[in-house]
Amino acid sequence: MVIVELQDVRKVYPLGKVEVEAVRGVSFSIEKGDFISIAGPSGSGKTTILNMLGCVDRPTSGTVLIDGKPTKDLSDKQLTTLRHDTLGFIFQSFNLIPVLSVYENIEFPLLLGKTGPRGHERTEWIDYLIEEVGLGQWRTHKPNELSGGQRQRVAIARALVAKPQIVLADEPTANLDSATGEQILDLMKKINREMETTFIFSTHDARIVNIADHVIRLRDGLVSENYRRDSDSSSASAAESAEAGLGGRS
Amino acid sequence: MPVIWRIAFRNIWEHKAKSFIIGTLISLGVIIIVLGNSLIDSSESGIRKEFIETFTGDAMIHGPSDSVVSVFGLESMDGEMEVPTIPEYEKVLEIVKADPGVAKYTSMAIAYGSLALDMEELSKDGDEDSQNGQMGSFALVYGVDASTYFDMFPSIVLVEGSYLKPGFPSVMVNENQLKKLEKRYGKKPGVGDKILINGFGTAGLKIREVEIAGIYKLRDDEGTTVTVGEDGASGESGSMPNVYADIDTARVLGGLTLGVDDSVELKPEETTLLASDDLDALFGEDLVDDSAQKTGFDLAGIQSALADTGERERLNTADTGAWNFILVRLDSSAIAPAFLASATAKLSDAGIDARVTDWKGAAGTSGKFADIVRVVFVVAIIIIAVVAVIIMMNTLVVSVIERTGEIGTMRALGAQRGYVRKMFLAETLALTIFFGLVGSALALGLTALLNALAIPAGNSFVQLLFEGKILHLVPRIGSFISTIIMVFIVGYLSHLYPVSVALKIEPVRAMQTE
Numbered sequence: 001m002v003i004v005e006l007q008d009v010r011k012v013y014p015l016g017k018v019e020v021e022a023v024r025g026v027s028f029s030i031e032k033g034d035f036i037s038i039a040g041p042s043g044s045g046k047t048t049i050l051n052m053l054g055c056v057d058r059p060t061s062g063t064v065l066i067d068g069k070p071t072k073d074l075s076d077k078q079l080t081t082l083r084h085d086t087l088g089f090i091f092q093s094f095n096l097i098p099v100l101s102v103y104e105n106i107e108f109p110l111l112l113g114k115t116g117p118r119g120h121e122r123t124e125w126i127d128y129l130i131e132e133v134g135l136g137q138w139r140t141h142k143p144n145e146l147s148g149g150q151r152q153r154v155a156i157a158r159a160l161v162a163k164p165q166i167v168l169a170d171e172p173t174a175n176l177d178s179a180t181g182e183q184i185l186d187l188m189k190k191i192n193r194e195m196e197t198t199f200i201f202s203t204h205d206a207r208i209v210n211i212a213d214h215v216i217r218l219r220d221g222l223v224s225e226n227y228r229r230d231s232d233s234s235s236a237s238a239a240e241s242a243e244a245g246l247g248g249r250s
Numbered sequence: 251m252p253v254i255w256r257i258a259f260r261n262i263w264e265h266k267a268k269s270f271i272i273g274t275l276i277s278l279g280v281i282i283i284v285l286g287n288s289l290i291d292s293s294e295s296g297i298r299k300e301f302i303e304t305f306t307g308d309a310m311i312h313g314p315s316d317s318v319v320s321v322f323g324l325e326s327m328d329g330e331m332e333v334p335t336i337p338e339y340e341k342v343l344e345i346v347k348a349d350p351g352v353a354k355y356t357s358m359a360i361a362y363g364s365l366a367l368d369m370e371e372l373s374k375d376g377d378e379d380s381q382n383g384q385m386g387s388f389a390l391v392y393g394v395d396a397s398t399y400f401d402m403f404p405s406i407v408l409v410e411g412s413y414l415k416p417g418f419p420s421v422m423v424n425e426n427q428l429k430k431l432e433k434r435y436g437k438k439p440g441v442g443d444k445i446l447i448n449g450f451g452t453a454g455l456k457i458r459e460v461e462i463a464g465i466y467k468l469r470d471d472e473g474t475t476v477t478v479g480e481d482g483a484s485g486e487s488g489s490m491p492n493v494y495a496d497i498d499t500a501r502v503l504g505g506l507t508l509g510v511d512d513s514v515e516l517k518p519e520e521t522t523l524l525a526s527d528d529l530d531a532l533f534g535e536d537l538v539d540d541s542a543q544k545t546g547f548d549l550a551g552i553q554s555a556l557a558d559t560g561e562r563e564r565l566n567t568a569d570t571g572a573w574n575f576i577l578v579r580l581d582s583s584a585i586a587p588a589f590l591a592s593a594t595a596k597l598s599d600a601g602i603d604a605r606v607t608d609w610k611g612a613a614g615t616s617g618k619f620a621d622i623v624r625v626v627f628v629v630a631i632i633i634i635a636v637v638a639v640i641i642m643m644n645t646l647v648v649s650v651i652e653r654t655g656e657i658g659t660m661r662a663l664g665a666q667r668g669y670v671r672k673m674f675l676a677e678t679l680a681l682t683i684f685f686g687l688v689g690s691a692l693a694l695g696l697t698a699l700l701n702a703l704a705i706p707a708g709n710s711f712v713q714l715l716f717e718g719k720i721l722h723l724v725p726r727i728g729s730f731i732s733t734i735i736m737v738f739i740v741g742y743l744s745h746l747y748p749v750s751v752a753l754k755i756e757p758v759r760a761m762q763t764e
Binding site: 051054056057076077080081083084085089091093095096097098099100104107108109111112113158 | 253260264656660756
């Protein structure tokens with residue numbers, strides 16, 4: 001089941017008198033439960049695409065569909081609600097709220113909406129996530145008392161607390177050492193398997209690309225490769241790569 | 251505690267420098283407002299008490315006038331020279347007596363004059379005083395009903411002699427007035443001595459010789475002598491010009507006599523002549539009565555005409571129905587507005603054109619002193635508040651810019667704009683209310699300290715402001731409440747622009763800066 005779809009999406013940024021076309025007509029679809037890597041060198045447009053998928057940025061043209069709904073005509077309030085109800089974010093710089101503890105940071109998305117577990121059920125769920133990310137002894141600590149890896153685990157837990165359908169992760173391992181990065185990836189893979197949460201990574205980390213089910217490579221704002229790792233992986237990969245070479249349609 | 255308040259309080263704690271700047275501003279502002287209001291309240295209370303208990307009572311009834319009338323006479327001269335009398339006085343008095351809130355009442359008349367001991371020196375007084383630029387022995391003559399007046403104003407204390415005796419021409423003067431007379435004449439009059447009062451009013455100059463019945467002073471509840479300046483307001487001269495006289499003496503001096511209102515009946519030809527511009531006609535020989543030259547000198551007739559002093563006697567006979575003021579003390583000053591409304595309505599219903607005013611109106615310009623000070627104070631506070639808003643606003647904008655990433659993250663996670671707005675409002679309110687309370691506590695402490703220092707009043711004017719000889723501030727609950735409300739408003743206004751800056755932050759930009 002397709003959960004995310006981009007249809008000929010373009011994004012242009014004004015840079016003084018010049019316009020920079022960060023995304024030049026990209027189309028692909030993502031299945032529910034995918035562990036997908038959007039890879040490419042710096043400036044290829046992967047973060048831009050992730051931002052549009054996350055409804056924090058709007059395409060200049062083209063259509064982004066989240067769970068079948070086009071986002072371009074939604075108001076700011078509707079987009080915010082969509083982000084809250086459907087998406088989870090894991091930022092490159094963790095983006096934790098400095099004055100809240102580990103527990104409170106994870107709980108924060110639940111406090112913004114009217115959905116989600118309540119009361120004792122909520123506490124149990126958050127405690128479960130804290131244990132799953134290995135931070136049981138740090139629940140009352142503030143972010144400035146944690147290491148980079150620990151903060152990223154908090155960010156992962158926060159991204160999952162509202163049980164979103166899609167988790168968007170922007171370079172989640174960029175600020176981590178390799179060992180920690182491996183741990184984080186294993187954790188996310190585990191969650192992907194157990195909770196069937198769709199993970200979309202924007203990354204140039206080869207490790208993520210290697211474990212991803214679905215890989216989309218970008219170059220200069222266009223899709224250069226788009227393949228899935230399945231039983232008939234070689235033929236599917238070849239077909240998608242060729243299609244990508246024709247203009248980036250999945 | 252809701253997370254918004256947790257974030258607010260923790261951010262205040264985390265950004266101590268910013269919080270301290272804003273908090274200091276707020277606390278200082280609160281201290282200034284509370285102490286300032288306490289001082290003004292004390293002044294107002296002192297002035298009110300002084301006037302109500304010494305001059306005006308809680309309310310005053312007077313005659314109709316286009317000028318401003320106070321218990322010191324006319325305050326503006328819009329063509330009028332005479333303090334109006336109360337029309338249908340007996341009916342007005344009945345209305346006053348019938349009001350259940352009235353505790354005491356008294357009536358009085360007012361005249362202006364100067365004091366002297368010697369007829370020959372009387373005319374020189376004015377020249378010397380005008381050369382010296384002094385008021386000299388100017389007297390504000392209060393003609394009072396002795397049986398009720400001094401009971402109503404117990405702060406007028408007899409030092410020597412006796413109170414005025416009804417029907418007997420006499421006065422009560424103060425020590426300072428006697429000293430001035432001593433300085434001028436080389437001898438100090440005392441109780442039982444005669445003095446002259448030269449009254450000047452619209453009925454012409456009148457001189458009355460009266461006996462000094464008593465010497466008085468003003469005393470407050472602490473037994474302190476309180477003095478009021480020569481124009482009835484507080485002044486550095488410290489000498490009251492008031493001379494309390496029997497009512498008939500005051501009436502004559504003030505022109506409230508029987509012959510005053512008599513009109514002259516002119517013959518038609520005399521009216522025509524006076525309207526003429528022809529000087530020859532006005533001074534022509536037709537007007538000369540030369541009958542005496544023709545008929546001879548009639549001594550007996552002339553003596554008979556001169557013996558008729560009826561006109562003169564009428565002009566010197568007080569109009570016993572003439573009063574300028576009725577002063578009223580109520581059971582409680584708090585019911586004054588109700589009494590004013592009731593009395594005004596009853597007078598109107600009765601078709602009587604008399605005016606009712608409260609103590610402040612009766613005190614005239616002097617009573618407005620506290621109001622003027624308060625207006626100046628409020629203007630100063632507004633200016634301070636505007637400056638405080640600007641400083642707080644700038645500090646909060648810097649804070650918003652520093653937290654761009656945090657705000658963008660919240661928005662990305664699903665926080666609506668209203669949530670961000672509430673968060674900053676909570677932070678601003680927490681700051682303003684907390685430091686408002688700190689400022690209030692400091693103001694209370696400062697008040698206690700100032701009261702403990704027992705700062706003395708240097709002169710009579712400051713005594714009036716301090717409501718006594720020593721500074722004693724009494725902050726009122728209303729002052730604290732209004733101050734906190736004002737601080738809340740300042741805080742709210744301060745947060746509006748920073749929040750508008752915060753709401754313009756798009757999640758994508760915030761994530762880029764993190």
